[in-house]
Amino acid sequence: MTSTQELTTQLPDRVEYRPGTSRIRPFMRTSYGTDSIMGMMMTALIVIGGGGIFRYGPHALLLCLVSTVSAVAAEAAYSAAAGRGLTIRDYSAAVSGLMLGLILPPAVPVYFAAIGAAGGIILGKCLFGGIGRNLINPAMTGKLILISLFRNAMGDFSSGNFGPISPLMQLTMGNSVSTRDVLTGNVSACIGTGSILLILAASVFLLLSGVITLTIPLSGLVSFTAMMILFGHHGWRPGFLMVELCGGSFLFTLFLMATDYSTSPVTGAGQVLYGVIFGILTAVLRLFFGRTEHAVVISLLLTNLTARFLDQHTMPRPFGQRRPGSRFTVPHPGK
Amino acid sequence: MPHSTFFGGVHPFDGKDMSKEKPIKTIFPRGDMVYPLKQHIGAPAVPIVKPGDPVLTGQMIARADGDLSASVHATVSGTVIRIGPHLVADGTEQECIVIHNDGRYHEIFYPQTRSLDQLNAATIIESVRDAGVVGMGGAGLPAHIKLETENPRRIDYCIANCVECEPYLTSDYRRMVENPAKVINGLRIEMKIFSRARGILAVDERCGDVSRLFRDLTRDDPRIYVRSLRSKYPQGAERQLIYALTGRTLNATMLPADIGCTVSNVDTLVAINQAVMVHEPLLTRIVTVSGDAAAEPRNFRVRIGMSIRELLERAGGFSQQPALILDGGPMTGTRIDSLDVPVTKLTSAIVALRKDRCGGYHETPCTRCGRCVRACPNHLVPMQLYDDLLKKRDDLFLRHGGLECSGCGCCSYACPSRMQLSYRIYSRRTALIRDPERAGLYARRLSTQ
DSSP: OOHHHHHSBOOOSSOOOOTTOOOSSOOOOOSOOHHHHHHHHHHHHHHHHHHHHHHHOHHHHHHHHHHHHHHHHHHHHHHHHHTOOOGGGGSHHHHHHHHHHHTSOTTSOHHHHHHHHHHHHHHHTGGGTSTTTOSSOHHHHHHHHHHHHOHHHHTOOOBTTBOSSOHHHHHHHTOOOOHHHHHHTOSSOOTTTSOHHHHHHHHHHHHHTTSSOSHHHHHHHHHHHHHHHHHSSSTTOHHHHHHHHHSTTHHHIIIIITTOTTTSOSSHHHHHHHHHHHHHHHHHHHHHSOOOTTHHHHHHHHHHHHHHHHHHHTOOOOTTOOSOSSOOOOOOTTO | OOOSSOSOOBOOOOOOTTTSSSOOEEOOOOSOEEEESOOSSSBOOEEOOOTTOEEOBTOEEEEOOSSSBOOEEOSSOEEEEEEEEEEOTTSOEEEEEEEEEOSOOOBOOOOOOOOGGGOOHHHHHHHHHHTTOBOTTTTOOBHHHHHTOSOGGGOOEEEEEEOOOSTTOOHHHHHHHHOHHHHHHHHHHHHHHSTTOEEEEEEETTOHHHHHHHHHHTTTOTTEEEEEEOOOBTTTSHHHHHHHHHOOOOOTTOOGGGGTEEEEEHHHHHHHHHHHHHOOOSOEEEEEEESTTBSSOEEEEEETTOBHHHHHHHTTOBSSOOSEEEESOTTTOEEOOOSOOBOOTTOOEEEEEOGGGSOOOOOOOOOOOOHHHHHOTTOOOHHHHHHHHHTTOHHHHHHTTGGGOOOOOHHHHHOTTOOOHHHHHHHHHHHHHTOHHHHGGGGGGGGGO
């Protein structure tokens, strides 16, 4: 009867747990935390960045490094000054920094990366209260700062063998563009937004690992394509649609920046509307306001501002509610 | 219209393989027995014995106080030592009857076994009430309350909740594999009262052997059928179960009877069967002792009132020092801080976990990732409710449906920031529901605390 007890540890007289043991249920969690999600994002961005660096040379690598480091340093400095503790530990600042690096033209001066990353993080994230509280995408904010300050340099995509004009600008000027070049990224573009194949591969990786969902990208794609077909003056021509979709950082922004958690809605319906708004706004800015390369910058930031509104107005009805239509209220007897 | 599943939910680590193959082992305790007077929802029972009285196994030692109450029976023979406060599993002290166990297990006299056609609604309800049967799926609602609906002809479905969705628990599974006839008979007894109802045995899709067993046994019964449901946590929760089987929705102001359903757990059905057919009061329940730190994970038929320390000793103790010992499963259980507490009618499992299965989680800020929204089976937005309660905005908390929270734990489970969403939201909900002015119709379900 007692033989099994020799093999086992004695039952303690008093149960003592290590300090910090939770007493709050549930006592098990998913294996991924915010840091592992950010880690997967980082991997995807590094893959894309690797392609960009391969194509555009060592200066592109320098830009990416400087932007990443500046973003992390800026957030660390801000949280130290504001007494907020070590928030860079969840790697989200590094992700935003690298993302800014990837949306820079490949030959801009290094201080652009520093200014853009630091400015974007501070204005687009820290001032709002940190992760989850920001209304606008930090990397895109950084790019907006740079466009406002250095408009001409930010529109110049020259680097090595590549000319200063991107495929999208070629298209608007009426020249033809090689779709094969566009797909493989053999064109003048920002560091990370040129190679469509890499972007799609990274997006598939993120979709399969559950980091992003298909809702926003799909609705964005559909609405943008519809707008382009309807108002693009080129009808269904696949060459035109392809360059519009692949050029101007649209796919990169759609899959990797519009799906950013803090700035997108949480409800399913809200996400669909968000994607639709982004697609429509980008198309409108390109077609009617003449912005080609930087349409996504403005349209993403504007769409970001609608996220909280969409959330509040697409709150799901709690399960089993009987009241039709409008807002849920606590039912009282007799009402 | 049945769906076989529901929106939301999560897929936690199952943990059932370690204890599902071994047969149930019956244990006869030797130590003193402790019976809390309140092992159910409602008023505590009133003792009808005093210190020094001899008791027999099966003798009622505390009578139900009113209708929303349940009686307590001695599960051993011996002598009453004292009636007074004693520590119970949730860490509080409750009024208990402590009985010295003489180890002889002399029983009260049991009248003759009944047959199914001798029963009518009144005898069934009386037997179930006298036996002290409560809902053993965790809630503890006295079982006769569910059977006493005003209009039994309004019930269309008697559902047997054979979906054991809580990780590590396999007590219902073993019960169904070893004693399926008792489960089905318990369902038939319920259906005697609800003459218009059909019986559904809802089984998890992974328990194909149980489905086949049930189908074989109910082949000739036109009123009972077996449904297989997709494996997801919390499929065994009342609202999600009814929805997956019948397509009917239930919110937190309603009782299942309002939409023509009753839901009973496997253990409860077996207890009803024992109470009605052989007049046996609620004496034992199956407890799963499991977890990575348990030496011999398996199921035990345990006498209610047995000390958890003795149960763990007889179960072989721990194979290593556990990082956490739980009363119940890891999703809805509570932490045990002392082993010298009794097994009650509601103890379903003792789970001893290693550090890597329940690691300490550091809360980080919400990133608005939306996983909690996708996980909530009640279509709530947990991050919004959490925000409302942090800002102490009860009005917003109510407006966003906070009172609908059923405390399943899916949101906390899914959150990558490891926020303690479920516990805090459910605690706020429990606090608000006690206030009839703000809770409105939700206070009607105050009974389910």
